[in-house]
Amino acid sequence: MTMDNAFITGKLKTRFTDGILSVEETSDMLTVGIARDVIHEAIRFLKENETLGFTFLTTLCGIHYPDQELQLGVVYHLHRFADNTRIRIKTFMPLDNPVIPTVTDLFSAANWMERETYDFYGIIFEGHPNLKRILNVEYLDYFPMRKEYPLEDPTREDKDNRFFGR
Amino acid sequence: MEAPNYIKVDPPEGYLSPGLFATTFDKVVGLARKNSIWPLPFATSCCGIEFMATMGAHYDLGRFGAERLSFSPRQADLLMVMGTIAKKMAPVVQQVYVQMAEPRWVIAVGACAASGGIFDTYSVLQGIDRIVPVDVYVPGCPPRPEQIIDGFMKVQELVGKESLRRRYSKEYKELLESYGIK
Numbered sequence: 001m002t003m004d005n006a007f008i009t010g011k012l013k014t015r016f017t018d019g020i021l022s023v024e025e026t027s028d029m030l031t032v033g034i035a036r037d038v039i040h041e042a043i044r045f046l047k048e049n050e051t052l053g054f055t056f057l058t059t060l061c062g063i064h065y066p067d068q069e070l071q072l073g074v075v076y077h078l079h080r081f082a083d084n085t086r087i088r089i090k091t092f093m094p095l096d097n098p099v100i101p102t103v104t105d106l107f108s109a110a111n112w113m114e115r116e117t118y119d120f121y122g123i124i125f126e127g128h129p130n131l132k133r134i135l136n137v138e139y140l141d142y143f144p145m146r147k148e149y150p151l152e153d154p155t156r157e158d159k160d161n162r163f164f165g166r
Numbered sequence: 167m168e169a170p171n172y173i174k175v176d177p178p179e180g181y182l183s184p185g186l187f188a189t190t191f192d193k194v195v196g197l198a199r200k201n202s203i204w205p206l207p208f209a210t211s212c213c214g215i216e217f218m219a220t221m222g223a224h225y226d227l228g229r230f231g232a233e234r235l236s237f238s239p240r241q242a243d244l245l246m247v248m249g250t251i252a253k254k255m256a257p258v259v260q261q262v263y264v265q266m267a268e269p270r271w272v273i274a275v276g277a278c279a280a281s282g283g284i285f286d287t288y289s290v291l292q293g294i295d296r297i298v299p300v301d302v303y304v305p306g307c308p309p310r311p312e313q314i315i316d317g318f319m320k321v322q323e324l325v326g327k328e329s330l331r332r333r334y335s336k337e338y339k340e341l342l343e344s345y346g347i348k
Contacts, residue, residue, distance in 0.1 A: 136289060137253045144288045152286045
């Protein structure tokens with residue numbers, strides 16, 4: 001059975017009503033915005049519900065939109081192997097309270113991906129077994145992919161900004 | 167008869183008479199050292215590919231007495247850093263340098279090793295001279311084998327002229343101290 005997007009959103013809306021903030025069909029896949037307080041329950045539902053069965057976490061990453069009220073986001077991609085259905089889930093949170101429940105209890109693969117998201121965006125995954133930096137040097141004292149920090153190496157003094165388009 | 171297919175090394179300055187040649191110890195040691203430099207290639211990216219060409223038959227760094235690559239820092243004379251060094255890699259480069267025996271030389275091959283190159287970003291070391299003292303910089307992105315050979319010959323020049331006392335000098339010790347190397 002191939003599941004269509006309307007069926008999935010219908011299931012989610014019946015179960016979570018107000019927790020489903022937005023539904024969007026982009027050219028490639030279904031995108032659902034879900035409130036932070038039900039995100040863990042929603043992912044569990046997508047994974048463990050018999051008819052849905054999104055048993056594979058393709059990827060998980062952070063994102064920062066400085067112009068939004070809820071600036072920081074986490075994006076999950078789930079995959080249903082039975083018929084190659086994919087779904088994208090987005091959830092947003094304020095910059096001063098970047099805490100979200102971990103999904104490592106549902107998907108072991110989320111372990112390193114959540115560490116990476118913490119490393120680059122400072123999003124704290126509550127309940128993560130080992131939340132520390134994974135790619136950047138340990139002594140880095142900021143979260144480099146947040147937009148308020150410059151991309152360039154902050155320790156350089158010999159580069160004249162005029163010649164580098166800054 | 168065909169001309170021999172090798173280059174003789176010119177003797178250093180000195181006094182020559184039949185059955186006798188006198189010169190300074192510095193010059194003899196320098197001559198020996200500069201014609202048998204064992205490089206340790208630390209290749210992380212495209213500059214390393216150019217180095218492979220440099221070592222190949224066409225360019226043949228072996229002509230300069232450097233065909234014996236040393237993959238153990240203990241027996242290497244010249245650390246050749248070729249490629250981008252991420253900040254997380256920096257302690258590794260420094261430790262390799264520390265493990266080399268004196269006298270040791272360093273050559274930074276390519277824009278990244280010399281200055282961070284195009285990677286002006288939070289995760290990349292902006293030149294290896296932030297962690298180890300560098301003797302010769304080779305520009306280029308990546309440099310051609312000819313440029314690497316030119317850089318190598320500059321190192322040979324330094325090695326040949328180096329005083330035997332240099333590594334014991336106060337200035338040299340201070341230089342290492344400024345990098346936090348004992």
